[in-house]
Amino acid sequence: MGLALARLSAGTMARWAVPAIVVELVIGFVLGNSLLPFAAIKPLSGLTELGVLTLFFQVGLEVRGDLLASRRGTIVRLVALSCLAPLLGYWPLTLGFGMAPATALLCLTCVAATGTGVTLRLLAQRGALHTPSGRLLVGVSVLDDLPAIGLLSLSVALGGSNWNGGPGWPGMVLGLGAAAASVVLADLWHQRGGAPPSSPLTVLTLMIGSAWVGEASGLTSLLGALWGGVLFNRLNPEPQRLEGLLTLLSEVFLPLYFISVGMRIQAGSLLQSQAWVLALFLLLLAVVSKLLCGLGINANDRRNGIDRWLVIYGLMPRGLPGLVFASTALAAGVINAVQFSALVLMVSFTTVVGLILLERRLQGQPKTIGATAGG
Secondary structure: OHHHHHHHHHHHHHOOOOOHHHHHHHHHHHHHOOOOOHHHHHHHHHHHOHHHHHHHHHHHHHOOOOOOOOOHHHHHHHHHHHHHHHHHHHHHHHHHOOOOHHHHHHHHHHHHOOOHHHHHHHHHHOOOOOOHHHHHHHHHHHHHHHHHHHHHHHHHHHHHHHHHOOOHHHHHHHHHHHHHHHHHHHHHHHHOOOOOOOOHHHHHHHHHHHHHHHHHOOOOHHHHHHHHHHHHHHHOOOHHHHHHHHHHHHHHHHHHHHHHHHHOOOHHHHOOHHHHHHHHHHHHHHHHHHHHHHHHOOHHHHHOOOOHHHHHHHHOOOHHHHHHHHHHHHHHOOOOHHHHHHHHHHHHHHHHHHHHHHHHHHHHOHHHHHHHHOO
8 A cells, every 4th residue: 555655646746856765765654653663564674675686786787898988087086076075974973973983884875875866767857868967977877886885885794793793804705705706607607608597587596696695795685686787797798688577676676665664764763863963964964975076077078068067966866775775784783773764864855955956957958958968
């Protein structure tokens, strides 16, 4: 019923620039604090996470050697600034808020995340996806979350070692060793003339198996699923045939995941001033860090038709990655309920405000967008 309500209301809310993610979060929050607490569906959390693993598997499929063929310097600068700028908040979080290093790194991971999926969807709807700014955002979208996933894995490894008795650094080393060994095995498969995997069962086995290795080694299931996509791309040079299967998994399971994330938000945590103070600081850091990304666009980029503010607004929404990182850390015990609520508030606000600003920027430059779209 919650999923049906989210689907029916998503179209109406989209006219107000409110993404479906926020609608699903609100519905989950209402359910989790009234009729159905999250503990009741916790045994099914693996199914709800299947959509997220599918998305990160798709990101792995896009990590190719030609990824930086266009505007390499600008993409690298934007990715570096997007990852490094949030680190300015490390000392305030550890000293001012008394956070452990793993918790502070996790908060900075969510700040560094970029939910370009909702941005690219809006650009496509407005016919601006093939403008110079739109093409630049497409290139940045694949690489931008890779450093953030690395920070997430580091924070979970530190948190697991300190609080949960997890695998810690030895597990991380074993996980990286398994990743290196998988590349060797993939090359041997090619040398012996092995048939490229293509069946849906093979794809699911590789994706879920890679996610399990990542989770067991302390590197997170997200990084494991992403690496599974990289491996599949090496084994099968034509992964485009999987689009139907992966799209189906995302459409079915992603809304359930976001509803479950909303169910994890405890109403009591929103009544504590600590949650709002932390959310305000993270929000300020999130806005400033993306404003600094504008420094990565130089005069030559602007002469080639790239709109600096359009790119900044496009990078501002934290969207799906921010929520996934926060819920993964909450499940691993790296953050508590108050910190989780603060992160969800930051992610929701940046997603809504970023899309509103992007929409207004697109409306304010119809002639420019139209001229560049044909170029």
